[in-house]
Amino acid sequence: xxxxxxxxxxxxxxxxxxxxxxxxxxxxxxxxxxxxxxxxxxxxxxxxxxxxxxxxxxxxxxxxxxxxxxxxxxxxxxxxxxxxxxxxxxxxxxxxxxxxxxxxxxxxxxxxx
Amino acid sequence: xxxxxxxxxxxxxxxxxxxxxxxxxxxxxxxxxxxxxxxxxxxxxxxxxxxxxxxxxxxxxxxxxxxxxxxxxxxxxxxxxxxxxxxxxxxxxxxxxxxxxxxxxxxxxxxx
Numbered sequence: 001x002x003x004x005x006x007x008x009x010x011x012x013x014x015x016x017x018x019x020x021x022x023x024x025x026x027x028x029x030x031x032x033x034x035x036x037x038x039x040x041x042x043x044x045x046x047x048x049x050x051x052x053x054x055x056x057x058x059x060x061x062x063x064x065x066x067x068x069x070x071x072x073x074x075x076x077x078x079x080x081x082x083x084x085x086x087x088x089x090x091x092x093x094x095x096x097x098x099x100x101x102x103x104x105x106x107x108x109x110x111x112x113x
Numbered sequence: 114x115x116x117x118x119x120x121x122x123x124x125x126x127x128x129x130x131x132x133x134x135x136x137x138x139x140x141x142x143x144x145x146x147x148x149x150x151x152x153x154x155x156x157x158x159x160x161x162x163x164x165x166x167x168x169x170x171x172x173x174x175x176x177x178x179x180x181x182x183x184x185x186x187x188x189x190x191x192x193x194x195x196x197x198x199x200x201x202x203x204x205x206x207x208x209x210x211x212x213x214x215x216x217x218x219x220x221x222x223x224x225x
Binding site: 006031041042050086090104108 | 114117119122146152153154155156158161205207212213214215216217218219221
């Protein structure tokens with residue numbers, strides 16, 4: 001059983017379109033983190049959300065943490081080819097005590113010019 | 114945040130041999146983690162490496178197959194032993210705590 005359900009698994013869109021990636025769980029997380037990974041590189045942290053209902057914006061990216069701390073979403077406005085990559089959500093259930101993350105299955109995003 | 118140098122970046126190995134992957138962190142970190150990843154897919158945690166103690170392995174991974182060293186707070190190695198084609202994958206190390214983690218750039222291993 002996947003603790004963190006991430007959807008969609010694959011997404012191919014045209015430049016300028018909007019998109020949302022979802023990360024859902026039946027478990028409560030202390031925090032949820034979003035990473036982006038490009039081919040040949042390791043995942044790079046984009047944002048951490050740690051408060052229920054929290055919304056963080058990074059330019060065209062909006063990250064939201066559910067009120068119940070069980071789900072999160074990533075919304076990209078006016079996607080660009082440079083947004084292409086593997087997006088991974090990861091949850092921390094320990095409150096930082098054992099530092100172990102649970103990863104979703106990932107969303108492979110392709111933005112076509 | 115910490116910067117991690119991981120090497121080798123890729124290797125092609127004969128079955129039955131072993132490969133040691135190294136990760137050097139530019140600052141002291143308590144915990145380091147080793148993951149395995151198929152291209153375009155998510156990460157599977159192999160083990161957690163704590164300095165001065167034995168690594169803690171996840172279900173499905175054993176020390177004889179994936180021995181880990183953690184001699185100090187800035188360095189760790191993962192060895193993939195007695196390799197078979199099924200071990201072909203990307204191996205990543207990670208360090209950090211709480212609210213964010215840094216990853217190495219990965220080692221793409223192909224076993225032939």
